[in-house]
Amino acid sequence: MVNRIRKFASTALALIAASSLLLSACGKEETSKASAANNGGLEVTELRYQGSVGAVTFPELAEDLGYLAPLKLKFIGNTISGPQDIQSVVTGDTDFGGAFNGAIVKLLAAKAPITPVVSYYGVDDNTWTGYYVLDGSPIKTAKDLIGKKIAVNTLGAHHEFVIKEYLHREGLTPEEIKQVTLVVVPPVTGEQTLRANQVDVATLGGVLRDKALERGGIHPLFRDIDLFGTFSAGSYVLTNKFIKENPNAARKFVEGVAKAIEWARTTPRDEVIARYEKIINNRGRKEDTKTVQFWKSTGIAGKGGLINDSEFTTWVDWLVKEGTLKEGELNGKELFSNEFNPYLNEAK
Incomplete structure (x- = not known):
């Protein structure tokens, strides 16, 4: 009789524990859904990044213009190196970073799980x-x-x-x-x-x-x-894991950056510089605003930072010629994605 009571009690406790776990899991799922709903459907609301001393990046401009909201940026430091910036994305220290497309190709050849999603700098008659x-x-x-x-x-x-x-x-x-x-x-x-x-x-x-x-x-x-000649030279990258787990946030980031690029392209130069000065002064990093006085253009070739095949195939071919890559090891046309860019359909 005592053994039966013990067995019954043990089973009951197990059922209670299982129920608690189930309710807890359901609660977390519902909380997650509610949180996403409250944040405009975004899976995350904060992106960590590195900046540049005395300069304004397009994500920073996008946030200031309200194009990222409710997505917010979290500054963790400055970098002067593209390869270091995208390596920080791979290691998980930041959520996005940018580098020269050739450097991105080299990292992709090393099997880094990243995808270039929008151009952020380039070369034109004013910027070289x-x-x-x-x-x-x-x-x-x-x-x-x-x-x-x-x-x-x-x-x-x-x-x-x-x-x-x-x-x-x-x-x-x-x-x-x-x-x-x-x-x-x-x-x-x-x-x-x-x-x-x-x-x-x-x-x-x-x-x-x-x-x-x-x-x-x-x-x-x-x-x-x-x-x-004129070409977009570098791209922002996200990890494949981030894109898979946070597709809405990834889209919001790319859309915001793309719109900020077009704002800078179509706004009078004096207004762009004034906006950059305001951003630098408001963020309180003890920086000089003299640098932005010389800003002339985005330098970006594709509308809204759309990436062109040649901006990756050129460097794949170059690395093959250098002996860094084997022929056919990478297909430059498949290394990037314009999926989240709002100007893609317009370009088509």
């Missing part, structure tokens, strides 16, 4: 980068760079690809190209290292280029726009 030497420098041609040093902001990104493409086109052999040394120098000190003869060539773009040209005494050996 030059590779500068001092007036009177003996460096006149690509051959003269053998044994010389070129300052770049990081390795394995936009500038390394452009420099090596220039050297290839000018006929240097792989062995000669290896003798051209790329030195990592923070962009803000690139001009200084050039004038101090610590490097032979400095990579300068945007405000840093314009300020250096105002001071005179330098000229470009070559420019990225001369090599590749």
Whole structure:
């Protein structure tokens, strides 16, 4: 009789525990659904990211314009390196990051579970980068760079690809190209290292280029726009897991960035600069707003940051030529997605 009572009590406790777990699971599911409903259907309402000192990124502009709401951004620090920025996405330290498309291709070749979803910078007649030497420098041609040093902001990104493409086109052999040394120098000190003869060539773009040209005494050996013309050069990426688990938030992010890009494209330059100044002053990071005074254009080729096939196939082909990728290892047309971009149907 006692054993029967014990068995009954044990079964009852098990049923109660199971019921509690079921109710708890249902409660969490209902809470999750309610939370999503209250947040406009978004699975998450906060995205972690890295910024850039004295600059305004398109996600930051989108948030300020109200295009991301109720999605909010959480700033965790600054970066000057695209490869580092997207690596932080892979490791889960941030939710989105951006880099040069060639650097993204290299990370995808390493099986990184990421997808480029919207372009965020590029090259046009107003926005480009030059590779500068001092007036009177003996460096006149690509051959003269053998044994010389070129300052770049990081390795394995936009500038390394452009420099090596220039050297290839000018006929240097792989062995000669290896003798051209790329030195990592923070962009803000690139001009200084050039004038101090610590490097032979400095990579300068945007405000840093314009300020250096105002001071005179330098000229470009070559420019990225001369090599590749107008093109979108870099993209924001999300992890495949994030997209799968948070499709509404992913769409909201891309839509907001796309609209911010178009706002910057179609708004008078003075108004864009004024907005950037306001954003920098309001975020309280003790930054100088002088840099944004030199803003000229988005540089982005596709409307709303739409990604073009060539903006990835170019770099896949380039890496195959370099021997970094095998022929057919990656299909550039399948590496990115415009699915969430609101301007996709318009483009079609």
